Amino acid sequence: MSTSLLPVGHLSPGHDLNGYIQAVNGIPMLTVEEERELAYRLYDDGDLEAARRLVMSHLRFVVHIARSYSGYGLPQADLIQEGNVGLMKAVKRFDPNQGVRLVSFAVHWIKAEIHEFVLRNWRIVKVATTKAQRKLFFNLRSAKKRLAWLNSDEVNAIAKDLDVKPEVVREMEGRLSSHDAGFDAGPNDDEESAYQAPAHYLDDATLDPATQLEDSDWEQDSTRRLQGALSDLDDRSRDILTQRWLAENKSTLHELADIYGVSAERIRQLEKNAMKKIRERIGDALVA
Numbered sequence: 191m192s193t194s195l196l197p198v199g200h201l202s203p204g205h206d207l208n209g210y211i212q213a214v215n216g217i218p219m220l221t222v223e224e225e226r227e228l229a230y231r232l233y234d235d236g237d238l239e240a241a242r243r244l245v246m247s248h249l250r251f252v253v254h255i256a257r258s259y260s261g262y263g264l265p266q267a268d269l270i271q272e273g274n275v276g277l278m279k280a281v282k283r284f285d286p287n288q289g290v291r292l293v294s295f296a297v298h299w300i301k302a303e304i305h306e307f308v309l310r311n312w313r314i315v316k317v318a319t320t321k322a323q324r325k326l327f328f329n330l331r332s333a334k335k336r337l338a339w340l341n342s343d344e345v346n347a348i349a350k351d352l353d354v355k356p357e358v359v360r361e362m363e364g365r366l367s368s369h370d371a372g373f374d375a376g377p378n379d380d381e382e383s384a385y386q387a388p389a390h391y392l393d394d395a396t397l398d399p400a401t402q403l404e405d406s407d408w409e410q411d412s413t414r415r416l417q418g419a420l421s422d423l424d425d426r427s428r429d430i431l432t433q434r435w436l437a438e439n440k441s442t443l444h445e446l447a448d449i450y451g452v453s454a455e456r457i458r459q460l461e462k463n464a465m466k467k468i469r470e471r472i473g474d475a476l477v478a
Contacts, residue, residue: 203267210270214249222291229286244281244292245274251293252277255300264311269304276303419471426450427464434461 203210220228220243231240252273259269280296288295349356420428433441443454443461450457 203270207267207270210267211253214246214253217246217249219250220244220247225292226286229284229292232281233284233286241281244284245278248277248281248293248296249274251296252300255297256304259304259308264308268307268311272303272307273300276300279303415472416468419468422471423464423467427460427467430457430461431464431468 225244225247228237228240228244231237232244253270256266256269256273260266276299277296280299281292283299284292284295345356345359349359352359420431423431430446433446443457446457447454
């Protein structure tokens with residue numbers, strides 16, 4: 191029997207939540223004998239009407255559990271709907287021969303579905319993927335006694351209580367304290383916030399014709415100014431800069447010192463003076 195085949199009537203928390211809650215609270219609860227009879231009809235014969243009555247009589251219990259997850263900012267109707275899915279899975283798997291009430295068996299399945307929904311939708315980026323992280327996600331908030339960051343003693347105490355490593359507590363605390371950022375700037379964002387939106391700085395303008403033309407003009411202008419500045423240098427200074435910075439196989443100070451018959455320190459001074467003249471020449475060209 192598939193859970194999709196379990197009829198729960200026309201009730202849906204998504205249309206009118208208050209009306210839904212009022213309706214499910216008005217559904218009579220089953221006695222122990224009634225529940226056992228319906229459970230055996232479903233377990234032995236696959237009776238869908240029995241399944242429907244078992245589900246309907248426990249919908250109020252799902253509402254009660256879903257309310258405890260209201261602190262995650264997710265719609266209450268969605269939490270209830272997911273809890274109902276867990277309830278139907280529990281009814282499908284319930285074995286009356288075990289001697290327990292359905293409500294005791296179903297709580298695990300209801301919470302499991304709600305947990306999965308919260309983890310999928312609370313953040314765009316998943317905050318809990320490992321077993322230890324999932325445990326922390328649903329326990330760390332209640333374990334924190336104040337809004338400030340946990341101190342070392344508190345971290346160690348929570349880690350010991352939840353049987354996880356202290357670094358896992360720190361990591362989850364950081365994830366819970368962060369927030370999601372919109373990809374695009376909001377309509378009411380100021381200019382500074384708009385520039386911080388990922389859509390702004392992730393924009394690829396390399397293929398924009400205007401950008402390509404601007405880059406080409408800048409490169410040509412820079413080359414022209416550099417060539418003009420080099421032409422103003424004396425032959426020795428120009429050759430030193432060329433060998434030190436522009437040649438494919440660059441020369442060392444000592445190699446140039448041997449060529450010109452001076453010390454390496456003198457070559458360094460000539461190079462420094464030539465670089466200063468280049469900067470001044472290019473700077474004047476930019477001002478002009």
